[in-house]
Amino acid sequence: MSTLSFPQGFAGAGLSCGIKSSGAPDLALVLADAAFPAAALFTTNQLLGAHIPVCREHLAASGGLVRALLVNSGNANCSTGQKGIADNRALAATLAARIGARTEEVLALSTGVIGAPLPVAKIEAALPALLDAARPEGLADFSQAILTTDTRPKVHAEGAVVGVAKGSGMIHPDLATMFGFLFTAGRLPEDAHACLTAVNAQSFQCTTVDGDTSPNDTLVLWGSGRQDEEVGRVHLDPVARRLAREIARDGEGASRLITVQVHGAPDEAAARRVARTIATSPLTKTAVTGRDPNWGRILSAAGRAGVTFDPERARVWVGPATLYLEGVPQLAAEGAAHEHLVNEEEVILGVDLAAGSAQAEVWTCDLTADYVLINANYRT
Amino acid sequence: MSTLSFPQGFAGAGLSCGIKSSGAPDLALVLADAAFPAAALFTTNQLLGAHIPVCREHLAASGGLVRALLVNSGNANCSTGQKGIADNRALAATLAARIGARTEEVLALSTGVIGAPLPVAKIEAALPALLDAARPEGLADFSQAILTTDTRPKVHAEGAVVGVAKGSGMIHPDLATMFGFLFTAGRLPEDAHACLTAVNAQSFQCTTVDGDTSPNDTLVLWGSGRQDEEVGRVHLDPVARRLAREIARDGEGASRLITVQVHGAPDEAAARRVARTIATSPLTKTAVTGRDPNWGRILSAAGRAGVTFDPERARVWVGPATLYLEGVPQLAAEGAAHEHLVNEEEVILGVDLAAGSAQAEVWTCDLTADYVLINANYRT
Numbered sequence: 190m191s192t193l194s195f196p197q198g199f200a201g202a203g204l205s206c207g208i209k210s211s212g213a214p215d216l217a218l219v220l221a222d223a224a225f226p227a228a229a230l231f232t233t234n235q236l237l238g239a240h241i242p243v244c245r246e247h248l249a250a251s252g253g254l255v256r257a258l259l260v261n262s263g264n265a266n267c268s269t270g271q272k273g274i275a276d277n278r279a280l281a282a283t284l285a286a287r288i289g290a291r292t293e294e295v296l297a298l299s300t301g302v303i304g305a306p307l308p309v310a311k312i313e314a315a316l317p318a319l320l321d322a323a324r325p326e327g328l329a330d331f332s333q334a335i336l337t338t339d340t341r342p343k344v345h346a347e348g349a350v351v352g353v354a355k356g357s358g359m360i361h362p363d364l365a366t367m368f369g370f371l372f373t374a375g376r377l378p379e380d381a382h383a384c385l386t387a388v389n390a391q392s393f394q395c396t397t398v399d400g401d402t403s404p405n406d407t408l409v410l411w412g413s414g415r416q417d418e419e420v421g422r423v424h425l426d427p428v429a430r431r432l433a434r435e436i437a438r439d440g441e442g443a444s445r446l447i448t449v450q451v452h453g454a455p456d457e458a459a460a461r462r463v464a465r466t467i468a469t470s471p472l473t474k475t476a477v478t479g480r481d482p483n484w485g486r487i488l489s490a491a492g493r494a495g496v497t498f499d500p501e502r503a504r505v506w507v508g509p510a511t512l513y514l515e516g517v518p519q520l521a522a523e524g525a526a527h528e529h530l531v532n533e534e535e536v537i538l539g540v541d542l543a544a545g546s547a548q549a550e551v552w553t554c555d556l557t558a559d560y561v562l563i564n565a566n567y568r569t
Numbered sequence: 570m571s572t573l574s575f576p577q578g579f580a581g582a583g584l585s586c587g588i589k590s591s592g593a594p595d596l597a598l599v600l601a602d603a604a605f606p607a608a609a610l611f612t613t614n615q616l617l618g619a620h621i622p623v624c625r626e627h628l629a630a631s632g633g634l635v636r637a638l639l640v641n642s643g644n645a646n647c648s649t650g651q652k653g654i655a656d657n658r659a660l661a662a663t664l665a666a667r668i669g670a671r672t673e674e675v676l677a678l679s680t681g682v683i684g685a686p687l688p689v690a691k692i693e694a695a696l697p698a699l700l701d702a703a704r705p706e707g708l709a710d711f712s713q714a715i716l717t718t719d720t721r722p723k724v725h726a727e728g729a730v731v732g733v734a735k736g737s738g739m740i741h742p743d744l745a746t747m748f749g750f751l752f753t754a755g756r757l758p759e760d761a762h763a764c765l766t767a768v769n770a771q772s773f774q775c776t777t778v779d780g781d782t783s784p785n786d787t788l789v790l791w792g793s794g795r796q797d798e799e800v801g802r803v804h805l806d807p808v809a810r811r812l813a814r815e816i817a818r819d820g821e822g823a824s825r826l827i828t829v830q831v832h833g834a835p836d837e838a839a840a841r842r843v844a845r846t847i848a849t850s851p852l853t854k855t856a857v858t859g860r861d862p863n864w865g866r867i868l869s870a871a872g873r874a875g876v877t878f879d880p881e882r883a884r885v886w887v888g889p890a891t892l893y894l895e896g897v898p899q900l901a902a903e904g905a906a907h908e909h910l911v912n913e914e915e916v917i918l919g920v921d922l923a924a925g926s927a928q929a930e931v932w933t934c935d936l937t938a939d940y941v942l943i944n945a946n947y948r949t
Contacts, residue, residue, distance in 0.1 A: 236872030236880045268865055270881065270896035303865025304898045404869050471851075471936075472944055479945030485648055485683025489784050492616030500616045501650065516650035518684045556851075557945075558938035564852055565859030 198413025203334025356436030442559030578793025583714025736816030822939030862906030
């Protein structure tokens with residue numbers, strides 16, 4: 190990962206500016222050679238981090254052209270009222286002045302604790318060093334400095350696209366990620382926003398850690414056009430899906446990446462609804478924590494998703510083992526399912542509703558005592 | 570509690586028949602002097618415990634007259650196919666024959682592990698002793714023998730009504746309880762089913778432990794009519810609400826009963842939706858576990874409930890302390906909120922959406938590492 194660079198036209202960096210008391214990196218920057226086209230999606234939460242209305246405004250004013258992306262971690266600048274919005278604007282203006290850009294060409298994002306005032310002075314004081322450090326090889330530093338309780342950076346490059354994400358807690362559609370960034374040296378398609386929406390639907394929308402949608406979730410697609418190739422869903426989907434899975438894998442306290450597969454649904458929306466219900470069921474998730482192939486909890490979660498099916502015709506599997514088939518528990522298969530849960534870091538829970546031909550996949554992680562401890566002690 | 574008795578016309582008992590390997594009581598009975606009118610509500614889960622279709626059938630065939638209620642814990646007789654249904658029928662028939670009742674006048678309920686065959690022989694072998702033990706003072710034994718991971722029985726008597734419930738895990742509307750029983754020596758109202766539905770809406774429907782609706786949930790109202798008093802919502806509501814709160818208080822691993830109050834909603838359904846979203850938010854629940862008055866998580870959970878409101882006008886409180894008011898965090902109040910979480914076993918989390926005049930209350934409990942441990946190891 191440390192050998193990866195930003196695509197042509199972009200440079201970046203990350204450092205510690207003192208927001209996190211741990212001294213961990215907490216300020217990250219991506220700088221473009223010129224104002225390049227971008228598209229962005231934001232959380233659907235009614236509570237919005239201060240950066241969200243300002244970013245929307247900037248993108249509208251600039252016609253979607255972005256020159257710089259500044260990200261701080263450790264402080265969400267959320268529920269900070271008009272002061273928080275003014276702080277965000279000030280930060281964008283300061284950075285814009287330093288790089289000779291228009292303020293609306295700068296996006297300044299925040300993630301971290303809700304309700305604490307953003308330490309603007311600390312961030313501004315660190316801007317010269319951050320700008321000085323920005324370079325094409327700065328991808329690893331950038332990806333590190335945007336993290337909160339994530340245990341590791343999430344970077345994936347494939348073809349013309351480089352993606353970076355952070356996740357960990359408060360992860361649920363819509364959007365399923367705190368932050369996702371997709372960079373490319375190619376050209377964005379004409380309707381980049383629609384393309385990004387479609388990419389998101391098959392990637393970050395399929396990830397849940399704890400069912401809690403964050404007020405700061407932001408997904409950005411940004412293309413320099415330095416390479417004469419149009420970058421569309423075929424290029425973006427694999428990177429976005431990989432990052433979405435990484436977010437689930439690195440969910441707070443997680444020991445297993447869980448892929449929930451739902452087959453035989455009346456339509457895709459129903460399939461996804463059942464898959465999400467299984468993926469957010471604390472009982473399903475704690476069963477995986479205990480390496481218990483508890484197909485009854487999977488079937489029971491499916492049964493409360495609001496989708497009509499006949500459990501007597503359903504099939505439930507864990508990894509390679511079918512545990513429930515047409516109303517009959519397959520006790521002999523439990524050993525193989527248990528082995529799957531013990532040995533694999535990526536586990537599969539599946540149910541065929543036998544009520545149609547649509548299917549869906551959702552990614553999540555197990556629910557461990559560590560999740561509780563992390564979140565019981567987050568602010569202390 | 571041990572001094573409480575069943576209402577006139579009923580007798581009951583509880584004992585261990587060997588379903589639970591721990592040797593804890595696992596078989597319970599309520600016997601009526603004659604076939605008395607009853608109403609029942611069952612889970613809305615697509616997956617149904619074997620007792621549910623049979624109980625529905627019996628109530629329809631008997632015109633709602635019930636002579637005996639048999640309950641086993643430790644085994645849910647769910648996902649056991651046609652064999653499970655046949656087992657339930659056989660058990661009801663055996664008990665009916667012993668007491669000289671018609672089979673359809675017997676309801677046999679099960680709660681516990683999903684997917685294991687019901688040990689019918691063990692239960693049948695224990696019936697003589699159970700019948701022999703049945704007496705009006707058997708309420709405590711009955712309430713004990715229906716428990717699974719509950720830490721204590723839940724019994725509440727008020728006026729003409731005696732209520733018993735069990736809860737613990739897989740608790741969420743609809744229905745919010747594994748089992749609830751409301752006994753009275755009074756007469757049931759003409760439309761007992763509608764009355765019970767209304768009672769349920771303001772009690773067990775307001776309780777959630779982990780968002781997982783069980784396939785076996787059952788609520789029964791049963792009146793002997795030995796006292797010339799019609800028993801309606803005014804009598805039933807307080808008992809049902811008390812039991813619903815007890816279920817939340819004794820949720821798996823719980824250290825706090827949480828009352829979520831939502832005010833200022835556009836209508837009651839919206840108020841309830843926001844309250845349930847807060848009450849099922851793992852981040853809200855773990856904050857209480859950590860005694861952290863994290864109003865940001867409360868507001869953020871409210872924000873994703875699908876109800877439109879302006880967070881800048883909202884108010885958030887924890888116990889007696891207002892922590893967020895019209896866009897401004899009230900930092901000075903955090904100490905009082907922390908004290909509330911530390912000192913009170915019943916804590917209050919509230920939000921006023923400032924978007925109308927409707928309100929709702931939902932009861933839940935905190936999410937602790939014990940919840941994870943209990944459910945990771947449930948079948949092992």
